[in-house]
Amino acid sequence: MKQTKKVVAAIIENNNKEVLCALRSPSMSHPNMWEFPGGKVKENEDIFTAVVREIKEELYCTIEAGEVFLVNNHKYENFYVELIAIKCNIVEGVPIARVHEKINWLLRENLACLHWSPADVPVMEQLIKGM
Numbered sequence: 001m002k003q004t005k006k007v008v009a010a011i012i013e014n015n016n017k018e019v020l021c022a023l024r025s026p027s028m029s030h031p032n033m034w035e036f037p038g039g040k041v042k043e044n045e046d047i048f049t050a051v052v053r054e055i056k057e058e059l060y061c062t063i064e065a066g067e068v069f070l071v072n073n074h075k076y077e078n079f080y081v082e083l084i085a086i087k088c089n090i091v092e093g094v095p096i097a098r099v100h101e102k103i104n105w106l107l108r109e110n111l112a113c114l115h116w117s118p119a120d121v122p123v124m125e126q127l128i129k130g131m
């Protein structure tokens with residue numbers, strides 16, 4: 001049976017109404033695709049704790065988690081992902097790409113210009129619809 005990965009992703013919007021997007025590096029799985037930063041939820045960890053931890057590890061800043069924006073179940077070739085997108089705010093620090101190739105702030109209307117990880121496409125589309 002295919003494994004299911006439970007993954008949290010942070011939807012972070014700045015004061016200019018731009019959304020934080022992160023490019024997976026060539027050494028990561030799903031290389032060279034854009035995603036909402038985050039990662040796998042650990043066993044016995046709640047999703048809100050997980051997203052705060054992942055953003056601290058990956059982007060070196062502190063966020064607070066808000067409400068769940070969208071949950072998308074996606075089937076990749078070798079595994080399933082339950083992608084849980086959570087609205088978040090930065091409360092301390094400035095995001096720095098530590099594991100990603102780069103990060104970018106984009107207006108919602110421009111999000112479709114990027115090449116997204118397939119599981120992220122419905123999240124990106126919902127953000128554009130919600131403008």
Ligand SMILES: Nc1nc2c([nH]c(=O)n2[C@H]2C[C@H](O)[C@@H](COP(=O)(O)OP(=O)(O)OP(=O)(O)O)O2)c(=O)[nH]1
Nearest residue numbers: 007009028029030035036037038039040117119120
């Ligand atoms: N962080 C994050 N991961 C995503 C998104 N969309 C998506 O398909 N994924 C996938 C990529 C990975 O397979 C998994 C997240 O894993 P991860 O970022 O914690 O770590 P990883 O590269 O070591 O994962 P792995 O594939 O090697 O198990 O979910 C997204 O928006 N954010």
